Amino acid sequence: MFEILDYLKDHVLMINLLIITIYLGFEIISKVPTVLHTPLMSGSNAISGIVIIGAIILVRQADSSDYLTLVLGAVGIVLGTINVVGGHAVTNRMLEMFKKK
Amino acid sequence: MQYIELLYIVSTVLLIVGLRKLSSPSTARNGNVIAALGMGSAILVSIFSPMANDQGNLLYIFGAIAVGSVIGMVYSKKVEMTGIPELVSVFNGFGGACAVSIAILEAYKFDASSTIGLMGTTYMALFIGGVAFTGSLIAYGKLAGKVKDWKSGISSYFNLVWLALCLGLIVYQVANPSAYEYLPIIILVVSLIYGLSFVWPIGGADMPVVISLLNALTGIAAALAGMVYGNMVMLLGGVLVGSSGAILTILMCQAMNRSLINVVVGGFGASATSVA
Numbered sequence: 363m364f365e366i367l368d369y370l371k372d373h374v375l376m377i378n379l380l381i382i383t384i385y386l387g388f389e390i391i392s393k394v395p396t397v398l399h400t401p402l403m404s405g406s407n408a409i410s411g412i413v414i415i416g417a418i419i420l421v422r423q424a425d426s427s428d429y430l431t432l433v434l435g436a437v438g439i440v441l442g443t444i445n446v447v448g449g450h451a452v453t454n455r456m457l458e459m460f461k462k463k
Numbered sequence: 464m465q466y467i468e469l470l471y472i473v474s475t476v477l478l479i480v481g482l483r484k485l486s487s488p489s490t491a492r493n494g495n496v497i498a499a500l501g502m503g504s505a506i507l508v509s510i511f512s513p514m515a516n517d518q519g520n521l522l523y524i525f526g527a528i529a530v531g532s533v534i535g536m537v538y539s540k541k542v543e544m545t546g547i548p549e550l551v552s553v554f555n556g557f558g559g560a561c562a563v564s565i566a567i568l569e570a571y572k573f574d575a576s577s578t579i580g581l582m583g584t585t586y587m588a589l590f591i592g593g594v595a596f597t598g599s600l601i602a603y604g605k606l607a608g609k610v611k612d613w614k615s616g617i618s619s620y621f622n623l624v625w626l627a628l629c630l631g632l633i634v635y636q637v638a639n640p641s642a643y644e645y646l647p648i649i650i651l652v653v654s655l656i657y658g659l660s661f662v663w664p665i666g667g668a669d670m671p672v673v674i675s676l677l678n679a680l681t682g683i684a685a686a687l688a689g690m691v692y693g694n695m696v697m698l699l700g701g702v703l704v705g706s707s708g709a710i711l712t713i714l715m716c717q718a719m720n721r722s723l724i725n726v727v728v729g730g731f732g733a734s735a736t737s738v739a
Contacts (some may be wrong), residue, residue: 369580376690376698383699386479386704394486397716399711400671402687403484404551405495407678407706411558412502412700413592413685414473415509416565419692421523423516431568432520434526438564443531444538445558446506449497452547452554455487457492459544 380447402454414442470508471696477501478700482707505696521530534667549606552674555681556599562684564590564650569691570647579637581691586633590654595680597658605667614664619728622664626655657704669726672715676723679708 412434417438426429433453481498484490484587510524535554542550566589573582604610632653643649675679682704689697716723 365579366583369578371472373690374579376693377477378685379695379699379703381704384706385584385705387708388710390479390703391486391710391714393705395488396714398488398491399675399715399718400548400551401491401495402485403671403675403678403713403715404547405491405498406682406704406711407551407555407558408495409482409498409560409677409700409703410555410681410685410708411561412478412505412697412704413558413562413565415505415683415694415697416685416688416692417561418506418524418567419511419694420565421520421527422510422514422518424518425706426597428517431679432523433552434564434568436523438561438696439527439601440522440531440534441557441562441564443528443541444535445554445561446502448493448533448535448539448554449551450502451536452542452550453495454492455539455544456547457495460488460491463509463731 397460401453401460404449404456405452408446408453411442411445411449414439418440433443467508468512470504471694474501474505474508474696475699477504477698478703482703505700508696509694526650546607548671548674549603550562552599552603552606552670552677555674555678556596556603557686558602558681559592559595559599559677562588562681562688563596564693565688566592566649567647573640575642582637582640583633583688584690586636586647586650588684588691589634589651590629590657591680592684593651593654594658594661594686595677597655598662598680599637599658600673601659601662602670605662606670610663614666618660618664622657622660624658625653629653629657663699665727672712672719672723672726674714675708675712676727679705679712682708684704 407430417435421432424435434455477497479495482495484494538550544553557703566585569585601610602611632646632650635648662673683700685700686701686705689701713723714725
């Protein structure tokens with residue numbers, strides 16, 4: 363139990379930021395018109411690909427003979443890049459369609 | 464080069480501004496570009512920033528990014544306009560799979576000095592990322608007409624029990640880290656199955672809402688992974704997607720005049736009982 367409290371105590375700054383950002387996310391989205399629901403979902407999906415940074419850090423720290431980490435980490439980077447690049451590209455295509463209307 | 468990490472702050476601001484602009488019609492396209500710039504700069508910083516125990520391995524990193532970029536570009540160009548929601552679902556699933564791959568590798572790096580908080584965060588990232596991964600693939604299958612709707616009376620009870628099993632295994636593993644060597648793998652498999660059983664009973668017509676919900680989950684998995692690495696961009700970007708995705712999911716339900724609970728538990732567009 364105290365270990366959990368210690369963990370929270372050591373991350374007070376992070377937890378504060380977390381709470382503020384949660385509220386920020388609520389506020390940013392709360393007035394979005396219905397037509398933008400799908401493009402916004404697609405755009406924020408691309409942003410959730412930020413998890414790729416974890417995979418990059420993992421591969422950078424992997425020993426060069428640790429093939430399991432290198433290969434699985436590289437697969438993670440491939441999947442994350444597809445999420446980021448594909449997500450932004452497909453969002454752009456959707457929003458292009460909006461413009462013509 | 465030692466100050467390059469300051470660029471993470473710029474990336475965070477770009478992501479926030481991009482998301483804000485994405486949510487109003489006249490600025491949405493610029494918003495997407497700004498968010499993409501934020502992503503790009505964050506990725507560059509993560510590749511070039513100084514790091515303890517840096518082994519390089521740049522060939523793997525650039526190779527993987529090149530492969531992923533080509534695949535992502537090709538599919539987003541090729542897809543029919545009507546097929547975009549299912550493609551978004553696949554992309555979201557890949558983001559979840561990325562979280563899974565890093566969480567399972569981190570889980571096998573734990574030793575006696577690892578704190579409960581670190582282990583708990585990693586296993587939650589594994590669980591939530593796994594659910595987002597398989598759940599998104601089922602959502603894709605339903606939208607593409609490859610997975611038929613199926614629901615039995617016990618599916619909501621099964622899901623509750625299975626969720627309890629997932630969380631129970633995680634608690635057990637964090638409390639007894641070295642009890643069973645294969646338990647992290649078992650937690651992974653159980654989480655993947657939960658993603659399947661969670662989405663399968665939900666009617667195909669409700670898939671856009673489910674994809675938005677799974678998108679929020681991927682964001683939370685990214686945020687948890689960010690806590691594991693102490694990386695602020697991952698944490699803030701992930702939380703931003705998690706919270707805005709949650710609100711967006713609720714707004715999408717309201718647009719259909721339903722409640723989220725009704726969509727998740729009600730299955731099959733049982734809108735007769737909805738009072739949303």
